[in-house]
Amino acid sequence: MAGLTLQPKRKERLGDQLYGQILEQIVSGALKEGDKLPSEKELCLMFEVSRPVVREAMMLLQADGLVVARQGSGTYVQRRPPQGLIAIAGASDIAGILRCYELRVPLEGEAAALAAKRRSSEQLGQIKAALDDLGRVVEARASASAADFAFHRAVAEASCNEMFVSILESLHAAIENSMAVALNITREGSDQRIRRVLDEHSRIYEAIAMGDADAANLAMRYHINRARQRITDQHQDV
Amino acid sequence: MAGLTLQPKRKERLGDQLYGQILEQIVSGALKEGDKLPSEKELCLMFEVSRPVVREAMMLLQADGLVVARQGSGTYVQRRPPQGLIAIAGASDIAGILRCYELRVPLEGEAAALAAKRRSSEQLGQIKAALDDLGRVVEARASASAADFAFHRAVAEASCNEMFVSILESLHAAIENSMAVALNITREGSDQRIRRVLDEHSRIYEAIAMGDADAANLAMRYHINRARQRITDQHQDV
Amino acid sequence: MAGLTLQPKRKERLGDQLYGQILEQIVSGALKEGDKLPSEKELCLMFEVSRPVVREAMMLLQADGLVVARQGSGTYVQRRPPQGLIAIAGASDIAGILRCYELRVPLEGEAAALAAKRRSSEQLGQIKAALDDLGRVVEARASASAADFAFHRAVAEASCNEMFVSILESLHAAIENSMAVALNITREGSDQRIRRVLDEHSRIYEAIAMGDADAANLAMRYHINRARQRITDQHQDV
Amino acid sequence: MAGLTLQPKRKERLGDQLYGQILEQIVSGALKEGDKLPSEKELCLMFEVSRPVVREAMMLLQADGLVVARQGSGTYVQRRPPQGLIAIAGASDIAGILRCYELRVPLEGEAAALAAKRRSSEQLGQIKAALDDLGRVVEARASASAADFAFHRAVAEASCNEMFVSILESLHAAIENSMAVALNITREGSDQRIRRVLDEHSRIYEAIAMGDADAANLAMRYHINRARQRITDQHQDV
Incomplete structure (x- = not known):
């Protein structure tokens, strides 16, 4: 190619x-x-x-x-995004961040479905390692966007289709930017919100581990959609 | 972004x-x-x-x-791709072409859904113009991959999300390559196959014109999936 | 159950x-x-x-x-359904027929996906037999709604989930009614429309035969959605 | 109809x-x-x-x-369902319960999408009332399957398509049975699991309130899929 x-x-x-x-x-x-x-x-x-x-x-x-x-x-x-949003992101970036989510929902949903069908045990191990990393960083309330991106990249890698990886990498800056925003909001949020973010990633991992393509697609799409909502709605699961 | x-x-x-x-x-x-x-x-x-x-x-x-x-x-x-396939594409490209389809199904499906919701009448006009172009070229049994790409690009443009356009353009060479292969097979095929290819594009246009996002998503995914099958199966709708 | x-x-x-x-x-x-x-x-x-x-x-x-x-x-x-529609169906039935399509798209799409994963070779044979029957009846321009229903029932049967069959049977009258309307319009339509209807059913069969759940889901949803459009739009693929 | x-x-x-x-x-x-x-x-x-x-x-x-x-x-x-499962459900019912979930995922997902597009403010109020009821019952650790069913029925009602309501009612016994099993497992589970079940229902309500059909479809499918997993996997989110 x-x-x-x-x-x-x-x-x-x-x-x-x-x-x-x-x-x-x-x-x-x-x-x-x-x-x-x-x-x-x-x-x-x-x-x-x-x-x-x-x-x-x-x-x-x-x-x-x-x-x-x-x-x-x-x-x-209809609704007002969280207070600190512009401070973190700059108003000019928000449009880009939200358009990026529109792309990621179908793209990463499909990558997760393919990963559930095709991942080798080594690739599954890498997804698990990235999940554990993310857990450690988030629990420590440290900056988690690199660990978050690594998890999503490991899923794309396990699709056995280089093009999903290439596109994810080409969106690297835009995605980490949006993750930083979303995770910053999470960091300032409650313990419950943190648990939810980790829970969503665990569900993706489990569906891929079980080889259930539909559940993996669903869990990934649900996760990215929720992340998008966290950015635009300050009332979401405080 | x-x-x-x-x-x-x-x-x-x-x-x-x-x-x-x-x-x-x-x-x-x-x-x-x-x-x-x-x-x-x-x-x-x-x-x-x-x-x-x-x-x-x-x-x-x-x-x-x-x-x-x-x-x-x-x-x-289980099945053998059409005879002339390697001649047209080179065996080393086929893997890339088929992986490219895996990406295009969710990506362009979503772009079509967004286009149905958001297209201006000018953007709809451009999709229609590209459809008419494609019809002329295919009926003349000339090389149609540029016209085919232009149609898909016009749909992405109408999604009002630049990222869909950027990715489609970044895949330009790979997509036109696969279109050339698929359309070549079509060109050597029956009148019926040519009518089907045009019909699939018309359905996408009509759903976008009607503003029916689900139908547009479905018609686009169906079309790209059929194109993929035409490449791997020589028995498909001869 | x-x-x-x-x-x-x-x-x-x-x-x-x-x-x-x-x-x-x-x-x-x-x-x-x-x-x-x-x-x-x-x-x-x-x-x-x-x-x-x-x-x-x-x-x-x-x-x-x-x-x-x-x-x-x-x-x-925006558009006017085909002329003979009320004559065939009675205005009071049309709402019911169109609501029935809304249900059938997700329901039969899922049944087709499950059939692609689970059908025994005997069940696949029954789908093929129903497809051949439908072809004969439609080509003869005879009333095809019973043969059409039998095809859809055979797909539901192959899902290995009785509940899909039960619901399809509970909708029997409503579905055959809508098929009669759609097929009547087809019967009065061009040869090309008849070929398309058969083509759509063939695609469903082929995807199930290949064991491709996503393609089967897509082909079934596309087919039912097209049938719905044929009822509301007199300009559709005359 | x-x-x-x-x-x-x-x-x-x-x-x-x-x-x-x-x-x-x-x-x-x-x-x-x-x-x-x-x-x-x-x-x-x-x-x-x-x-x-x-x-x-x-x-x-x-x-x-x-x-x-x-x-x-x-x-x-590969995995063993939760200990008390047979005690609660009887082995002969489990197959029926799991087949019922296969049906509910596409069916109720579509109903939620339609509800997001079509619900009147009165229908939205009924979904909210059912959600609040469910919260009260679950927090009290009382039997919640009737309240759970009422929530799902209110969503189907808001689809403005009687057929979704009819089918849900025809599955009433099977669904309440499966809810009783799933909620019993939840009742014996941790506070965290209870919060998750309520959270999943809130997400469905919010997406319908916002008029976001894709998010409503996703949230409903995710919820039903998770409920299914809770039944077969004793390790799920204890």
Whole structure:
């Protein structure tokens, strides 16, 4: 499989930029839960962008559960991400982090399913070692994003398909960035949240160990989806 | 989302190499449908590789439907890819092509689902234009892999998530390579097969146009899975 | 597994009734493609029902792709089911038929996946026999719903899980009814549509024969989803 | 949708009977983790059944993760269900309970997805009320299967598709039976396990409240899959 090369990074989408600016106002509290957003037309004027750009930003904010459209009435702020989010991540990164989750759910779900079918006992041992490492680091409340990435990488490796590993590595910076954000929130969270994060990883490992592809796919997708929710919702399992 | 960079291509997995060599024997007819493969132990000796390498190659051959294991009896050749396959692709590429399909099914399925939810009317127009292009090229029985890639790229673009586009582009060479193989087989095939390939693309477009995310996901996954089967099975819908 | 008993049929949901009445107007042409529907408030008054009932009916019409909501503007007829639909089915049945498809997609998809993993060679033979029967009946342009049901029942049987068979049988009347409608439309359709219907069934059989659970799930879900679309859309693959 | 009637219960499959008898030996400890099972041929003679019946029972035991086949070597006991299982359920019911889970995963996953798209605020309120009820009962360590069923029924109701409700009700006895078993195991388990069971239900509710169909589908499938695992594996999250 020759030819796995990446195009130079294209300029950020206008929709993502507008998304970031509205998100910043939600995180800062300038827009509060329940507040109505300006109309499409007003947003076009305020930010000097075209209608499709406004629509794309609105759709992404809805997709992330941050705003909700009520038919015939307008669009309202639905939830506010955790306080320290912008401090940790920078508003401009949040759009990237959330788009990255959209990709990881199907990609890593499939990798986990293949790993359940194909892993050698050596590969399973490496997943277990990464899981134990992650447990130690998280319990110590130390920075866990490297250990977290190592676990996900070991699962991809066990899929016996190099392309899953290559893509995960190409997303390395974006993923560790999002993990740092999610785990930071966890670190500031309760003991219960920490136990949940470890529990989710254990479930993935167990399904792969049992050779149950459907359960592995499900456990991985569930885990990544939950991580995504932890970023956008400050009320999630405090 | 900074940091989307790819590691230098790592050396080919030993399992993939062994896979390629056994596949070559199946395509050449040295191993025929129904023939029993040498045992794990014999394969270790013949190819001077370790047991895990043999197991990985066997698992991938099974995953691709080329061989089948009968418990307590051994492993047998189940189907033979189309005659001209090696001529078109080179045995060493086939493993890469088939692994690439494993990745594309979940990845492009998700992109199609997001496109159904988010596409602007301009983006929908671009998908339609790419579909019409593909129809013209295929009907003319000309080389269609560029037009085929353009269709899939337009769907990824309509997901409003740059990362799907970036990954598709990073796989550009591998995907066009596999499309060339699949479409070549189609070109040599019946009118019926050509109609099916176009039909599959139309279904994806229609589901996205209707805004039906589940149907779009399903139609895309079905299409890519069928393309994969066309490569490994010469009896498929001749 | 004792205790599989059905409650007496509950009275039809008001939402389904309203759905049926609006559908009837779309099929009869009283409401044409592109026409705007009355507002929620007007529909409440016209049909003397509460707002939640109107919302439920609207949501179901949208889910079936028959109407589309344009934000801030209203709800419009998007497509018109095939002409003879009401004649064949009776407007009051259409809601039931389309709700039945919603159930069959996940249910029979899973049954097909389990069949790919578990079928004995005898069970596979019965699926093949049912497929051949269906081919004969459809080619003869005779009434094919019994043969169609027999194919789906044979797949459920091969899942080695009696509960899939029991539920399919409990839905027997509803399923054969919807098959009669879909196949009638097919019978009046082109040769190409007939070939497609047979092709979809062949794909399911082949995936089960190959033992490929994911492909079997996909092929079954795709087939049932297409059948659903054939009922609501007169433009589908004529 | 007339005609939703169930055939009289058919006699238990021979494969399920054999499954029950082997399971009984695993639960009783007559067969221990790591023990090798008799060969197919020996099982045919021991139980006076045909080869396909033995194969079906073996496949179901593998599907449930109770035994594992090692190629060229034989089939071994992989895990032992919790001690009190037979006492609570009776060996003859376990096969039925586990087959019921296979059905519920796709069925209730889809119902949850539809509920996320369609629920009225009244229906959402009923799901919340059922969740609160379940919390009270479980915290009090009282029998929770009726409250558990009520939660799942409220989700099905919110799908706005009566057929999901009808099928759930037709499975009422089988589902409450399996819930009683799973919750009994939970009741005897740690505080942590109780928190997890409630947490899983909260996730389903939250995804439906947010209108996120994919997350609701995922959370429901994950929950039912975990419940299934709790029944077969005594080591699961003690």
